[in-house]
Amino acid sequence: MRMDRGLPMFTAKCRTVREGAGFRLTFFCEICGGGYTTPLLACGTPKEALHLGEQDARLHFNRCNCCHRWVCDQHFNENHMMCTECVPRVCTQCKSPISKGNAFCAACGTPQFEAGKEDE
Numbered sequence: 001m002r003m004d005r006g007l008p009m010f011t012a013k014c015r016t017v018r019e020g021a022g023f024r025l026t027f028f029c030e031i032c033g034g035g036y037t038t039p040l041l042a043c044g045t046p047k048e049a050l051h052l053g054e055q056d057a058r059l060h061f062n063r064c065n066c067c068h069r070w071v072c073d074q075h076f077n078e079n080h081m082m083c084t085e086c087v088p089r090v091c092t093q094c095k096s097p098i099s100k101g102n103a104f105c106a107a108c109g110t111p112q113f114e115a116g117k118e119d120e
Helices: 046-060
Strands: 013-019 022-028 035-037
Antiparallel strands (some): 013 022
16 A cells, blocks of 8 residues: 555545536544535546545544544644544643633633643
8 A cells, every 4th residue: 555645544434425527525533423525526536536535634634643543623632643532632730621722721721732842
C-alpha cells in the first residue's frame, strides 16, 4: 500500500452516492458517527472519487495517535493528539469536562491550553 507524502492511510468510514456524472462521499467520525459530505466530485470511477474525497475529508478529521481511529474535531484532544476516548478533555485543575474550543474551565476559570516548549 502506498501512502501519500508519509501521511497515514485515511480509513474513516465512508458512504458513496452516485449523482449524475459524479460522486458525493460522506465520511464519518468513528466515535460519534457525525459526517462530512464532500462537494460533488466529477470523476469517472468510484475509486477516483474515493481518492479525491479522502484528500478533502482529511481536513475535517484527526487521527488518534493512540487507537488510530479517525475522529471529528469535537472528539479530538489537540493537546495530546489523541481522541477524547483515549484522553478526555478535562480541566487540569478541577478535572471538570471541557468542551472543544473553550480556553478556560467553566467551573474554576483555569486556562485550558498547554504552553509549547518554546514558551517554557
